[in-house]
Amino acid sequence: xxxxxxxxxxxxxxxxxxxxxxxxxxxxxxxxxxxxxxxxxxxxxxxxxxxxxxxxxxxxxxxxxxxxxxxxxxxxxxxxxxxxxxxxxxxxxxxxxxxxxxxxxxxxxxxxxxxxxxxxxxxxxxxxxxxxxxxxxxxxxxxxxxxxxxxxxxxxxxxxxxxxxxxxxxxxxxxxxxxxxxxxxxxxxxxxxxxxxxxxxxxxxxxxxxxxxxxxxxxxxxxxxx
Numbered sequence: 756x757x758x759x760x761x762x763x764x765x766x767x768x769x770x771x772x773x774x775x776x777x778x779x780x781x782x783x784x785x786x787x788x789x790x791x792x793x794x795x796x797x798x799x800x801x802x803x804x805x806x807x808x809x810x811x812x813x814x815x816x817x818x819x820x821x822x823x824x825x826x827x828x829x830x831x832x833x834x835x836x837x838x839x840x841x842x843x844x845x846x847x848x849x850x851x852x853x854x855x856x857x858x859x860x861x862x863x864x865x866x867x868x869x870x871x872x873x874x875x876x877x878x879x880x881x882x883x884x885x886x887x888x889x890x891x892x893x894x895x896x897x898x899x900x901x902x903x904x905x906x907x908x909x910x911x912x913x914x915x916x917x918x919x920x921x922x923x924x925x926x927x928x929x930x931x932x933x934x935x936x937x938x939x940x941x942x943x944x945x946x947x948x949x950x951x952x953x954x955x956x957x958x959x960x961x962x963x964x965x966x967x968x969x970x971x972x973x974x975x976x977x978x979x980x981x
Contacts, residue, residue, distance in 0.1 A: 759923050766892075766927020767934065774803075774935035779840055779968045780871050781939070782961035786847050787867035788940035789954040796943065799867030800936025806875030807932065810885040811925075829879050830979030833972045836877040840969030843870055847962030851955045892925050 775781075780803040788796025875881055891898060898919045943957065 759921075762921050762923045763927040763930070766924040766929075767931035768927075769898075769924075770928040770931025770933075771935050772931075774932045775939075777964065779843075779874055779965055782847070782964040783843065783867060783870050783874070784936065784939060785943055786850060786958050786961040788943040789957040790850055791867075793940045793944045795867050796940025797936055798865065799871050800940065802868035802871030802873075803875045804929070804932050804936060805868075806872050807881065807885075808929070809876070810881060811889055814885040814889060830976045832877050832879045832882070833976030833979060835976075836874060836879070837969045837972030837974075837976055839874055839877065840965045840972060843874070844962045844965035844969055847958050847965060851958035851962060892919050892928060894919055 780800075784796050784799045784803075787799040888898070896919050897916055899916050
């Protein structure tokens with residue numbers, strides 16, 4: 756029992772550590788949370804979570820491997836993702852302008868979910884993750900948890916190594932992601948309720964993050980097609 760609880764906890768730490776670093780998904784979650792409230796922010800997180808769950812299923816049945824084996828597909832995915840990120844960046848800047856004017860409305864309640872789901876579904880990094888680390892979670896072996904975490908992997912590599920091959924580890928992994936998409940919007944909303952100026956600032960920062968990743972993806976995609 757204690758081994759199962761420990762495995763579940765490690766999986767949760769892994770999922771939380773992967774979900775928390777700054778990036779396009781968290782930029783959209785932040786924008787939705789501060790402009791429209793906790794539930795729209797949670798739904799934006801749920802879009803990315805759903806894409807991860809879909810990738811896991813497709814990887815198990817071999818579909819993602821077939822896609823990844825086609826070298827011409829990856830640059831196209833980068834270009835699609837880059838265009839979408841730049842488009843969503845413009846939307847974030849418009850939302851920031853409306854927030855400064857105190858005129859943000861409810862908009863489409865499912866917009867955040869669609870944004871993150873589409874971005875995640877066209878993200879070559881996530882496809883690569885599920886082809887390697889994701890499937891490895893269910894295979895017997897070991898996993899250096901923090902070595903796969905963006906930005907801090909090199910510094911923390913080797914500090915948390917866990918045995919894989921247990922479904923409990925995967926359950927914990929997805930549970931960790933859920934913890935993040937519930938708590939991150941709640942934290943932003945809580946802070947935003949006390950700082951009125953936070954909403955337009957977060958929306959602006961979200962637009963900058965999305966635009967930056969969009970340009971990066973467009974550059975990678977264009978280079979891959981040359």
